[in-house]
C-alpha cells in the first residue's frame with residue numbers, strides 16, 4: 421500500500437512538496453522560523469528521505485538510518501510537536517497528490533508508517549541527548565587558505581571534542597546564512613590537536629559555499645552537526661583497493677589515505693585524482709607526500725585538456741579505468757560530484773567490481789547542471805556553464 425501510493429505521489433512530487441510546506445506553514449506559522457529562507461534544497465531533501473524510507477521498507481538498516489536522522493535533526497531543534505505537525509501535513513499533501521489512488525486504507529497505512537518513523541527518529545534523538553552529545557558543535561575557524569577564485573581550505577577548532585571516522589562528512593551551518601546546513605567531507609583523520617579541515621568549492625549560486633569561500637575568515641564560529649556518510653567501510657589488511665576522486669572529492673580520500681598511512685603503510689592500491697584542469701589539482705602536494713609514505717600506491721592524475729569542457733576529465737578517467745585490470749579484486753572508494761559518482765560506479769560494475777565493493781556517499785544534487793547531458797537535445801536544453809579558464813588564479817595564497 422505504501423509503495424503503490426508513493427509511486428503515484430512521486431510522479432507529482434513538485435506539487436506534493438509545495439502543498440506539504442504550504443499546509444505546514446499555514447497551520448503552524450511559527451514553524452516557518454525553523455526553516456531556511458530559500459526552501460528549494462529543503463524540498464528536494466524531504467522527497468529524498470521519503471524515497472529512502474519507501475525503498476528500504478524491508479531493510480534491516482532502516483531503523484538505524486532513522487535513528488541517525490533523528491539524532492541529526494536535533495540541530496534543527498525538532499520537537500515532538502514539530503514531528504506531529506509534519507505528520508498531519510504530509511498526510512494532507514499525500515491525499516491531495518494521490519487523487520484517486522488515496523483511500524482509507526492508504527491513509528491508515530501512511531499514518532501508521534509515519535508514526536513509526538517519528539518514533540524511531542525521536543528515540544535516536546533522545547538516545548544522543550542521554551549520552552551527553554550536544555545538538556551541534558561550535559567550531560572556530562583558525563585558518564582560511566584560498567586556492568584561486570573558487571576554492572578554500574578551512575581549518576576549524578571545535579570547542580568540544582568532535583569524534584568522527586576518516587571518510588565521514590559533517591553538516592555545517594554559518595550565521596551568515598541562517599538555518600542553512602550543507603555537508604562537507606572531513607579532509608583528514610582525527611588530529612592530535614583536535615582541529616578539522618574542510619575543502620570547499622564555491623558552487624555558482626550556492627549560498628553556503630559562497631559564504632565559506634568568499635566571506636568567512638579566522639575568528640569566525642561555525643556550527644557542526646553529527647558526522648555521517650558512506651565512506652566508513654574498510655578493506656581488510658592486505659586487500660587491494662582503488663581510490664578515485666574528482667575536485668574537492670579529494671577531501672575524504674585524503675582522510676582515508678592519512679588513516680592508511682598510519683595503520684597500513686604496506687597497502688597495495690591505486691589512486692586516481694581527477695580535476696577539471698591542471699591548476700585545479702590543489703591537493704597535489706599532499707598526494708606526493710602520501711606517495712612517499714605508501715610505496716604500494718600507484719598514482720594517476722587526470723585533467724581535461726586545456727580549453728576543453730571540465731567533464732572531458734571524466735571521459736579520460738573512464739578510459740584509464742578500462743585499461744586497468746583485476747577490478748573484481750578491488751574495493752573502490754569514490755568521491756566527487758554526484759553525476760561523476762553515478763557515471764564512474766556504472767563503469768566499474770561493467771568492469772567487474774561487485775556493487776557492494778563500491779563505496780561512496782549518497783549526495784544530494786546541487787545546482788542546475790549536475791546531470792551531464794547525454795544527447796545533443798539535452799545539451800541544447802541544459803547547456804553547461806561557460807568555461808572560465810584562469811590558470812594563474814590557482815596559485816595557493818594565504819589570506
Ligand SMILES: NC(=O)C1=CN([C@@H]2O[C@H](COP(=O)(O)OP(=O)(O)OC[C@H]3O[C@@H](n4cnc5c(N)ncnc54)[C@H](O)[C@@H]3O)[C@@H](O)[C@H]2O)C=CC1
Nearest residue numbers: 621666667668669695696730731733734755756757759760
Ligand atoms: N564525499 C564525496 O563524495 C564528496 C563529494 N564532493 C562533491 O564534489 C564536487 C566538487 O566540486 P568541484 O571541486 O567544484 O568539482 P568540479 O566541478 O571541478 O569537477 C571535478 C571533475 O569532476 C567531473 N565531473 C563534474 N561534474 C560531473 C558530472 N555531472 N558528470 C561526470 N563527471 C563530472 C569532471 O571530470 C570534473 O573535471 C561537489 O559537487 C561536492 O558535492 C566533494 C567532497 C566530498
